[in-house]
Amino acid sequence: MKKNFSTYIDKLQSIISTQIKNLDNKAKFKIDNWKRKSGGGGLTMAIENGNVFEKGGVNISKVFGTLPKSMTKLLNTNSSDFFACGISLVLHPKNPMVPTFHANLRYFELYENNKLKDSWFGGGLDLTPYYIFEDDIIFFHNNCKIICDKFNSNYYQNFKKKCDAYFWNEHRNEARGVGGLFFDYCRETNENTIENWFSFITELGNNLMDIYLPIVTKRKDMNYNDQNIDWQQIRRGRYVEFNLIHDKGTLFGIKTKGRIESIMISMPPQAKWSYNLTPKKGSKEEKLIEILRTPKDWI
């Protein structure tokens, strides 16, 4: 499984980065192959200052070794020998009418005395708009549901709920964005083989760009003004807050001494903070906040 998934994410990285480059039609990916001192490494592909994408990355990492105590605690395990690999994707578009997109697909193995003790898949995808276009959000969630339903009619509801719970900026009392799917510890059970999970994850992976890029294409040439950019940057500040305060992926990367520039690729190109900024009543900005305060069912 380790080998299968590892091969799969390599291919996916190549396909996705090509699609992004073609749509952007200006920026090229910087490619960095990096090694991790205590085991493994990765391939980071970063894009900046494009026509469509202001900043983003498509990263692969495959790391192994010994987990630090803080991580074994977090995973609630005694096993500290691990292997983890995944593909991680963040795209910050230039136009504030285009939402930011994030996706991650990962596989984890734990060992005791060199024997496989536990293994699971995890991952998800979520959308972070600056302005609300309900059609886009419904399109996004509908496509998530279509993929989920191929496997289990409960997946969409479960993973949508988990996504809303995970991408919750507790200290702001609002969601990071309008959600999507989030799942973790997808293990072999009586009902599910690890191969089933592999099929589900790869089906998601194969469809990531078909779920997101149509939204980009639809909105990328819309007009916007300085005030829209200001709002985008304020909201990007919240994205930064989530990733640095709450995100377990960022924490895992930092604690396991991953390559910092690859971890921080999720940061937006620019962010703003303004003291106690409150959107005007009835404004489009206020509408966003209302939706982020109480996650909706989009289907």
Added chain:
Amino acid sequence: MKKNFSTYIDKLQSIISTQIKNLDNKAKFKIDNWKRKSGGGGLTMAIENGNVFEKGGVNISKVFGTLPKSMTKLLNTNSSDFFACGISLVLHPKNPMVPTFHANLRYFELYENNKLKDSWFGGGLDLTPYYIFEDDIIFFHNNCKIICDKFNSNYYQNFKKKCDAYFWNEHRNEARGVGGLFFDYCRETNENTIENWFSFITELGNNLMDIYLPIVTKRKDMNYNDQNIDWQQIRRGRYVEFNLIHDKGTLFGIKTKGRIESIMISMPPQAKWSYNLTPKKGSKEEKLIEILRTPKDWI
């Protein structure tokens, strides 16, 4: 002591904010009186878009109640009834030749069965330049030392070391800035009464602006270009990373459900992230990084 220090920080907030307003000569402070649901509150004074200061705040908070488990663990105590008050100050100047300044003076009490169990002072001040002017840093550290030496000839060395250790951006392997003083758990001991600590803290408080404002006055009208602003914003990104990933004050504020806009007042007005940015060899930007990698003795 609770009453004495509480009265002292109120006065200090008023004096410091007046000095800042006078120097800035454009921006006025927004003043917000806030209450904390589970006990206490604060007075937040925020400044934005000034001639000299792009963003900053002088905050008082006085909070009490029950500590969440994560905080009793952090403080390594069984007592969970607490009182905490302090003044906190962050100034982000507009001109990238002027360093950012932060200071915090705080007092903490822990109770068991309504009896005072433990009490201590903590605090510090530190300087975060974007470009290195050694004169300014030496002036800053010299003044810190002069105040420390009035009380104990070991304080400066001890608290300077603690400052370098505390404001260390572990995940970047560099300091946040060029340090200053940091101290915590300053308790009554055989050598020191809590009144001695009060004298030390208030002496620091009385001199905060005399340590920092001369540097501002000296640098605020220097020329700068777009590249300097870009660098300032990249470095402000590191300031954000420190405050959201490592800073215990921010964590304490969030965990004890303080007023979020008052906690986040330390955020810079704008920050940038650029993938794997490395300053040119021999540049002023590279000089800053070199100094941040291996904290220097400035005296």
